[in-house]
Amino acid sequence: MKGFELYEPTTIGEAVETLNRLGSGAKVLAGGSDLVSGVMKDWVEGEGMPLPDALVDVTTIPELRGIRVDENGATIGANTTLTEIVESAELTSQYPLLTESARSVASSLIRNFATLGGNIHQRPRCWFFRGHDFDCLKKGGDFCFSVGGDNRYHAIIGSDQCYIVHPSDTATALLALNARARIAGPEGERTVAFDDYFVSPGEDILRENILRDNELMVDVFVPAPAPGTRQSWIKLKNRQVYDFALVSVAAAFTEENEVWTAGRIVMGGVAPVPYRATVIENQLQGANVRDTARQAAAQIRTVARPMSQNAYKIDIAQTLVERTLLEALA
Template structure:
């Protein structure tokens, strides 16, 4: 790890000002569970780290009649244990409560989880000049692709590693981005950018911009959600595939549904064909296997990851059963 300067601003405006100077190579740091790993691995070497722990207003949750606002410095453990999240936003509680290890959940923050970098071992290897690091090729095309994407790949075949992003997308969350030009809100799905937009990035944040708040709308009556994932080990591993699903039954019919996949695409992947199948269909006529097949329709697996197609489809099947059989 190379030497770097560490600063702790006392206000959001000061933090934005420090980060808006690209000539200093500044990077924000919250829990540091991902960024410090990148630095130790030699993947990135920022000259300046801007710590956010002293910036007021970024940590904590506010419950209102319209939903919940979560500061992005709130830890994943705090989110997973919050009574309102557990009772009203089940998918988020499950996503935050099962990712990584307890130690990482105690340190890692919501903002960091949303903005973490991919786990592709070609990207993470300091000696591999892949496309994402300004090189001229994706080494996974001729190498190992076991953990990479089956949907939405374009030149680069990473999967987005965030568990909470998948759950937040299914729950209709929005995020506040604060930067030199002020604050703006956007649906959480618009925060992420696939390789077709910019192969070197995973989100749309500009210089000096920070995700400062996540807002969840109040669930409608009868709505329920679930987050499921498959991984090689129960403790610590990233998802091979995951799904966050939410439904709102109305009488005997599925009035609304959202299905978002993780671990299979460069961004949280909204399975619109599965949603279309579920919405408006009588609960008694819903076939979770059909929803699962539709969720992965159009998948183009690489040479080592065809297993993800069936894995993701079965997770959707299980999620639908969990939500509609109860």
């Protein structure tokens, strides 16, 4: 692994100042399960993706960690571990969708040190991207190897030049819960809704979110759900012990006598960003959820454009959406 300088700021201001001074050669470090044990150990680099010379460890900043819940919602520090989220009784009672999505990430060993911020900002798992010998578009090269290669786990919706699927389970759940992120940078703080947080390859092929090199995520705010909000999370994976989502579905909605009044359906494993399935939500608006679930789920077929080896994901996506809606009602 390439050597690097390690910085250990103790305040957000110090971390931002360090990132700003060091420029694009520095990266934020949290648990390190993706950045160090994945990207850096495996030399995932290219012209558009140089390996960092410096890491700014943010786990030394106490104010980035912790969960606070009040009548307005929950604020979760970016450094909060996935295990802390899973084990939070307050989060589980109000946001079972979020705690179940966190529980479905990796193994308990990894969840013990992997953070929320790291989970949301982890890099894609496309095996060509992760392979040192493939200088693909996402690393600044001029070719996407998935088009003619093994693309069984790639995207079926919304791709442009690059066909990654967004790997984060918590990001999928948080978008369904209408979360927003607080970001600190040299100009101060800004808040960005998860609706606007993720960047598709067509917008910028070298990144997956709007975060700049000199910024870091401080926390995530999840608004208190309306009384009676139905929530459900289903994730299908290949290896049951632990694995990334083949397809996942996060649903959060309100209903009156099972008639959909408002809500969100978000899917993981299908698109380069957590995919909000408005095409399904529109079908459910004002309709009886139980009676319409199958027909609404089938709407995914109108937006899916599979590659040579992943049309099977369309059937999975349709079935999982229907199942998630019915489970939320149960």
